[in-house]
Amino acid sequence: MAARETGRPGTTAGSGRGADGATSGGPRRAVVVGGNRIPFARAGGPYAHSSNQDMLTAALEGLVARFGLAGERIGSVAAGAVLKHSRDFNLTREAVLGSALSPTTPAYDVQMACATGMETVVGLANKIRLGQLESAIAGGVDSASDAPIAVSEPLRRILLDLARAKTPQQKLKAVSRLRPAHLAPSAPTTGEPRTGLSMGEHQALTTAAWGVTREAQDELAAASHHRLAAAYERGFFDDLLTPYRRLTRDANLRADTSVEKLGGLKPVFGKTLDTPATMTAGNSTPLSDGASAVLLASDDWAAEHGFTPLATVVDAEAGAVDFVHGTDGLLTAGTYAVARLLERNGLGLEEFDLYEIHEAFASTVLVNLAAWADEEFCRERLGLPGALGTVDRDRLNVTGSSLAAGHPFAATGGRIVATTAKLLAERKAAGGGTPRALISVCAAGGQAVTMIMEAA
Amino acid sequence: MTDTYLNLVNSGFTKKLAKQLGLPRPAVLRRHRPGAPLVPGPVLVLHDDASDPDADALATRLLEWDLDVRRHATGDDRFGAVVVVLTEAATPEALSAPMLALGPVLKRLAPGGRVVTVSRPAASAGSAAAAATRQGVDGALRSLAKELRGGATGNGIVVADGVPVTAPSVAGALHFLLSGRSAYVDGQLLPVTSDAGTLPADPDRPLDGRVAVVTGAARGIGAAIARVLARDGATVVVVDVPAAGDALAKVANEVRGSALQLDITADDAATRLLQHVRSRHGRLDVVVHNAGITRDKLLANMTAEKWDPVVGVNVVAPMRITQGLLDAGALGDGSRVVCLASTSGIAGNRGQTNYAASKAGVVGFVAASAPALAQVGGTINAVAPGFIETDMTARIPFATREVARRLSSLQQGGQPVDVAETIAFLASPQAAGISGETLRVCGQNMVGR
Numbered sequence A: 001m002a003a004r005e006t007g008r009p010g011t012t013a014g015s016g017r018g019a020d021g022a023t024s025g026g027p028r029r030a031v032v033v034g035g036n037r038i039p040f041a042r043a044g045g046p047y048a049h050s051s052n053q054d055m056l057t058a059a060l061e062g063l064v065a066r067f068g069l070a071g072e073r074i075g076s077v078a079a080g081a082v083l084k085h086s087r088d089f090n091l092t093r094e095a096v097l098g099s100a101l102s103p104t105t106p107a108y109d110v111q112m113a114c115a116t117g118m119e120t121v122v123g124l125a126n127k128i129r130l131g132q133l134e135s136a137i138a139g140g141v142d143s144a145s146d147a148p149i150a151v152s153e154p155l156r157r158i159l160l161d162l163a164r165a166k167t168p169q170q171k172l173k174a175v176s177r178l179r180p181a182h183l184a185p186s187a188p189t190t191g192e193p194r195t196g197l198s199m200g201e202h203q204a205l206t207t208a209a210w211g212v213t214r215e216a217q218d219e220l221a222a223a224s225h226h227r228l229a230a231a232y233e234r235g236f237f238d239d240l241l242t243p244y245r246r247l248t249r250d251a252n253l254r255a256d257t258s259v260e261k262l263g264g265l266k267p268v269f270g271k272t273l274d275t276p277a278t279m280t281a282g283n284s285t286p287l288s289d290g291a292s293a294v295l296l297a298s299d300d301w302a303a304e305h306g307f308t309p310l311a312t313v314v315d316a317e318a319g320a321v322d323f324v325h326g327t328d329g330l331l332t333a334g335t336y337a338v339a340r341l342l343e344r345n346g347l348g349l350e351e352f353d354l355y356e357i358h359e360a361f362a363s364t365v366l367v368n369l370a371a372w373a374d375e376e377f378c379r380e381r382l383g384l385p386g387a388l389g390t391v392d393r394d395r396l397n398v399t400g401s402s403l404a405a406g407h408p409f410a411a412t413g414g415r416i417v418a419t420t421a422k423l424l425a426e427r428k429a430a431g432g433g434t435p436r437a438l439i440s441v442c443a444a445g446g447q448a449v450t451m452i453m454e455a456a
Numbered sequence B: 001m002t003d004t005y006l007n008l009v010n011s012g013f014t015k016k017l018a019k020q021l022g023l024p025r026p027a028v029l030r031r032h033r034p035g036a037p038l039v040p041g042p043v044l045v046l047h048d049d050a051s052d053p054d055a056d057a058l059a060t061r062l063l064e065w066d067l068d069v070r071r072h073a074t075g076d077d078r079f080g081a082v083v084v085v086l087t088e089a090a091t092p093e094a095l096s097a098p099m100l101a102l103g104p105v106l107k108r109l110a111p112g113g114r115v116v117t118v119s120r121p122a123a124s125a126g127s128a129a130a131a132a133t134r135q136g137v138d139g140a141l142r143s144l145a146k147e148l149r150g151g152a153t154g155n156g157i158v159v160a161d162g163v164p165v166t167a168p169s170v171a172g173a174l175h176f177l178l179s180g181r182s183a184y185v186d187g188q189l190l191p192v193t194s195d196a197g198t199l200p201a202d203p204d205r206p207l208d209g210r211v212a213v214v215t216g217a218a219r220g221i222g223a224a225i226a227r228v229l230a231r232d233g234a235t236v237v238v239v240d241v242p243a244a245g246d247a248l249a250k251v252a253n254e255v256r257g258s259a260l261q262l263d264i265t266a267d268d269a270a271t272r273l274l275q276h277v278r279s280r281h282g283r284l285d286v287v288v289h290n291a292g293i294t295r296d297k298l299l300a301n302m303t304a305e306k307w308d309p310v311v312g313v314n315v316v317a318p319m320r321i322t323q324g325l326l327d328a329g330a331l332g333d334g335s336r337v338v339c340l341a342s343t344s345g346i347a348g349n350r351g352q353t354n355y356a357a358s359k360a361g362v363v364g365f366v367a368a369s370a371p372a373l374a375q376v377g378g379t380i381n382a383v384a385p386g387f388i389e390t391d392m393t394a395r396i397p398f399a400t401r402e403v404a405r406r407l408s409s410l411q412q413g414g415q416p417v418d419v420a421e422t423i424a425f426l427a428s429p430q431a432a433g434i435s436g437e438t439l440r441v442c443g444q445n446m447v448g449r
Helices: A052-066 A091-097 A116-129 A153-164 A168-176 A199-210 A214-233 A259-263 A299-304 A333-345 A362-373 A375-380 A409-431 B004-008 B012-021 B049-064 B092-106 B128-147 B168-178 B220-231 B242-254 B269-281 B304-327 B343-347 B353-375 B398-406 B416-426
Strands: A031-037 A076-079 A107-109 A135-143 A267-269 A288-297 A311-320 A354-357 A436-443 A447-455 B043-047 B079-085 B109-119 B153-159 B189-192 B211-215 B235-240 B258-261 B286-289 B336-340 B379-385 B438-441
Touching: A031 A052, A031 A299, A031 A409, A052 A091, A052 A135, A052 A288, A052 B242, A052 B258, A076 A091, A076 A116, A091 A107, A116 A135, A116 A288, A116 A311, A116 A409, A116 A436, A116 A447, A135 A409, A153 A168, A199 A267, A199 A362, A214 A259, A214 A362, A288 A299, A288 A409, A311 A333, A311 A409, A333 A362, A333 A436, A333 A447, A354 A362, A354 A409, A362 A375, A409 A436, A409 A447, B004 B012, B043 B049, B043 B092, B049 B079, B049 B092, B049 B168, B079 B092, B079 B168, B092 B109, B092 B128, B109 B128, B109 B168, B128 B153, B128 B189, B153 B168, B168 B189, B168 B416, B211 B220, B211 B269, B220 B235, B220 B242, B220 B286, B220 B416, B235 B242, B235 B269, B242 B258, B258 B269, B269 B304, B286 B304, B304 B336, B304 B353, B336 B353, B336 B416, B343 B353, B343 B379, B343 B438, B353 B379, B353 B438, B379 B416, B416 B438
Parallel strands: A076 A107, A076 A135, A354 A436, B043 B079, B079 B109, B109 B153, B153 B189, B211 B235, B211 B286, B235 B258, B286 B336, B336 B379, B379 B438
Antiparallel strands: A031 A288, A031 A311, A135 A288, A311 A447, A436 A447
């Protein structure tokens, strides 16, 4: 089966030399200097009238201010959006031109569903390691509020024919095909094009298959809110976030939520399955608006500017599963990618100080953990001799994740990388050594991007 | 914010009407524009008999600035400024001749003209007569400033005994008071207590190569301070609370500086500030403690929630951060600390006991800290703004605001840039001889000293 493939990855920041790839001989290090994001809002909230370009520009402006980069030429800026207007074909470059960065800063767009932000980091880090770039900004943005709405397919064809028509007769012929029903707009959905199922319904299948309980999901969701709130309370985000449109914290954050409160919510996904439905609005991420940016650099560039690197991007691995034929769950590609990433770097699952697994749904995280701890799955699907291992929950998403913060698709990668980099630097300052983190972000289309980072 | 009345009485039909009705007519002030002349006309130097040598020395200084310097008020030229040198006047009678010579010239002052007296402090006078004379200068200056119209101002430099009038800070103060930078400084006496300091190579960029920190810089006066310091050549780190981060980022990017989101009342505020500045710039020269808040309430209704934060932000945080920076050895030779006091702290203001306690506290703090800063070769001063046109004063009810605006010799509120210019002067290398002082920027507000 497709999922058994253990071929070398198409996407990697790694040298294949393991976690100590920064030592002499290999490519040089790519470091995370810092990050910035705007608070994430729920769709239809305070950013309802902000475009992707507005929000990405705001995230860049905050980053530029934090690091005093006004007027500077950055090697490259890469960012993207999942819900994207066709007019935003050069979204990132336009955001750069609207920022205080030098207009001679090149920029390009990336799109890999919810892993877009991660993929921008991977690509730029690789360029830095190869010596093609000295500095770079990775980022992402999404607006579920300001989403593009397209005209219906028949209307689109009629309009194009009309534009091509030369004679009045041809024009009349084109217009005569128009029917009232054609005028209904088609809005974007979170449905998978090949299955027609929404992401939530897909995850409900996976949740049921692994028997993840409602209580376990609500516990994870409550922890996410409590941990994110605690991080805000201790000022953790003071140098990771810049307010936007009067929002100073993530709008989705509910510091006072509890397992009991979450337990009162009605299930919204998996209601037609044989098993009891367990997925609610509380243990699933809401549609969100927001943007993030991460400053990456070579050690030399960081030193010249007086910046202390927080972390290094050690290696990365993308994965994809065949969810179309039901072989694997839509959001389980991370289980495979992590196994390959660990093998290449000679690391065990327990050898990390921090784990960041994107909370698309609480059960996404729980299924990942269950799969890695499952001997049969790891033997049969991952091709391993036994279980990959267990994850210490005290090291998992320690400042909360998407369930509390919200999930503007392409902005989540930047949020996680910047947060993880700062956490690693904090751990190193407190306890020495070289703390290490594992990141996994799942994406639509049955994909995922995973990454290893170390304190710089 | 705009002063509509000021605009009306300075243009078109309403200007004529205001004149005929004898309404107060606040002038459009002469503010600094890079490249503009220092003063709007020739400078007349007057003096009493005994001060002739000092007058010569100051006239020579003015000539170095390429000014048209006159020693007699002959002809019918309009003067850009009058400098009255009274440093050696020893008896009250000695003031008569120079003051009576100054009188008729006041009517010939150009719009935005300047009168600057140069004298010695009464406190250190060798005789009672000399003390009376020196104190007399203060009274005369404050009164003549109230006579001036057309945006002209009157201020004095009080040079400590033993400090020559050729001292850099006398020149620096004179340059500042003559210039458009001091547009809203009126009726003030600025003491120079040492001959320390150097004159900048480029008077338009006195802060070249310096690194400055400005707290509360996201908007209003703080943002104006950041802009003026950057214009004068400084690299500026702007600081404000995380909640004001978006406005702060705009200011940082505008001045090509960097933004630090920091609550200045946090225990580790000085450490975090220093960490940012040292790693980025390797040095720290100027700290402007501008961040301030108000929580107005009559004392009869005051609560701890309204009292404590005001004192915490306005005076305790500047004290702790300054001490933290001193302890860390971050403030060295040539360093400058400038705090924001307020005329409310000097004169008192109904409903502002908490604010006045904090701002008067700042006045006391800078006066007491001058020796500690002197030990490392730096200075500490405060600026006390009067009515300044900001978001904060825009919230005052209309009638109260109109009265507050007109209750000064300049008959108008000041602009944030006026406060910023004064701070930039105190932060400059030529202000090394001024420390422990609180300089008012109030258009000679009628309240207080």
